[in-house]
Amino acid sequence: MTGTGKYRSIADMQQSVVASGCEIVTVAVRRVQTKAPGHEGLAEALDWSKIWMLPNTAGCKTAEEAIRVARLGREMAKLLGQEDNNFVKLEVIPDTKYLLPDPIGTLEAAEQLVKEGFAVLPYINADPLLAKRLEEVGCATVMPLGSPIGSGQGIKNAANIQIIIENAQVPVVVDAGLGAPSEAAQAMEMGASALLINTAIAEAQNPVAMARAMGLAAEAGRLAYLAGRIPVKSHASASSPLTGTITQ
Structure with a gap:
């Protein structure tokens, strides 16, 4: 998944989406509605x-x-021809400095949106207990952050993300903080x-x-996971067998 914000131009965004090979693109409903700069x-x-x-x-x-914004987003998707699109990436972020999601507000909103038939993809801190609770209320995924949004710090909470992955019965999407293809592969x-x-x-x-590099890294990382x-x-463990060696 890729986003549409922060690009220097619409053309850069369009070409990057194609180069990444992504299948899902996230769009900020509020910024599109208000025609915010770059949107x-x-x-x-x-x-x-x-x-x-x-x-x-x-x-x-x-x-x-x-x-409220999730409902507007569903209508926006319908206007663009995706009649059966009930997806929403749920972000509840009162913190303006570190942009960390509010776990209580996220859970409250998720419960309501699930009742209204949304496929809820909640953006959360890497909290295994919150992830399990969101799964239990019916979220389609959980999306733990690797590190703060836009920081490029990579995965700073690998242990918690690993716990979430091991216990989740829904897809786990690592969202936020990745800066390099090596981190995407990780x-x-x-x-x-x-x-994302x-x-x-x-x-x-x-x-x-970079979009192409990230797409390739995601594929390589997935193949590595499946390969084991x-x-x-x-x-140390020798690559070559010890039998048949030359001796005096």
Whole structure:
């Protein structure tokens, strides 16, 4: 999954989406509605017959705001031809400095939106207990952050994300903080089902090249996870067999 914000131009965004090979693109409902700088014409900039739209509730500080914006997002998806699109990326973020999601508001909004028939993809701190609770109320995924949004710090809470992955019965999407393809591969090698990457692509010196790199890294990481890595050992293990060696 990729995002649509922070690009230097609409053209950069369009080319990056294609280069990434992503199947889902998230769109900030509130910013599209208000025609915020960089978001003008965004709804018309992509071919929504080929890409699944994931409306998000970015900018919402309370559960009530997020629920209202989610409803608007569903209508926006319908207007763009995705009649059966009930997806919403749920963000409830009152913290303006670190942009960390509110766990209580997120859970409250998720419960209501699930009741209204939404496929809820909640953005959360890497909290295994909250992830399990959101799964229990019917969320379609859980989306733990690797590190704060746009920070490029990579995965700073790998242990908690690993616990979430091991216990989840729904897909786990690592969202926020990834900065390099190596970090994207790491998340997939851990067993994540998908990634959502925006800033690392949009603010790269060459966003189109970075988009392709991230797409390749996601594939490589997933293949590595399915292949099953060797166990870590405390000692060396020769690659060549010891039989048949030349002796005096």
